[in-house]
Amino acid sequence: MKPEVASLMEKYESRIVGQSTNLKLLLSAILAGGHVLVEGVPGTGKTQMVKTLSHLLGGDFNRIQFTPDLLPSDITGSTIYSMKDSGFQTIKGPIFTNILLADEINRTPAKTQAALLEAMEEKQVTIQGETYPLSDVFFVVATQNPIEFEGTYPLPEAQQDRFLFKLDMHFPAFEEEKSVLKQVLENRSYGNDIDAVLDIESFLAIRKEIGEVTLNDSILDYIMQIVRRTRESESIRFGASTRAAISIGKASQAWAYLSGRDYVTPDDIKIVSRPALRHRIQLSPHIELEGVTIDQIIQDLVGSITVPR
Secondary structure, eight states: HHHHHHHHHEEEHHTTTTOOOHHHHHHHHHHHOOHHHHHHHOOHHHHHHHHHHHHHHOEEEEEEOOTTTTTTTHHHEEEEEEETEEEEEEETTSSSEEEEEEETGGGOOHHOOOOGGHHHHHEEEEEETEEEEEOOSOOOEEEOOOOOOEOOOOOOHHHTTTTTEEOOOOOOOOOOOOHHHHHHHTTTTSSSSOOSSSHHHHHHHHHHHHSSSOOOOOOOOHHHHHHHHHOOOOOOOEOOHHHEEEEEEEHHHHHHHHHHBBBBOOHHHHHHHHHHHHTTTTEEEHHHHHHHOOHHHHHHHHHHHHHOO
């Protein structure tokens, strides 16, 4: 692992207290080239976690506050007639960036949410029939409030599947939350005075190194058994897709890299499986009525599969 990455993790954890695992998972997903959905009640630090990482990574950063009246063109851009040039001019939207924070994405209707689909999957945007490529380094980190909250719209399954991870943000422990309170009151945290640790060239070099982390056949078999078991379990109504298996594989390489290894272990697969699957499967109605959570089902499912040696 490059020294810059170790420095990035150290600075990141010093700024965002009590979310160590989520910080590493978020960084793993981004280094693997994936998009991330972060869910939690208001005030748990979702937006701050993303903004801090964007400052540390360098590159261009844009934020969109999703609201019920937001239009697709407010994201992608539009074509307007220029009186000065006597012709049409394309105004590119905030999606043309390296890091896009889609804040409270589920507070806007599905039509506007769908404006992100093409960009997230194909790294391009179509405006009035004209296609424009996005940067090689482009990822979306979306925050959302739990769907039980008033004024939220559920994300379509097709869009959820394009996120490599779904992270759940919970309140920190007592001492950790006290530390956050103290830092904010003393004005020692949550500012924008954070120097970038990486640049775009370094980021691409790290991504290439991550792609060379070893995934042997026994680990690949383990990933496939997990994904296929989600389709066979009576507790799960809709199982995971092939994209889920790819997500687990890429994320496990990044997690292993951040752990200082050039090979993936079964423990890496266990760690990344939960955030990679929790938004891709749906529980059977009778399981939901029993109050069993998706995370519990995933944990039981992964635990029932023989770990490769």
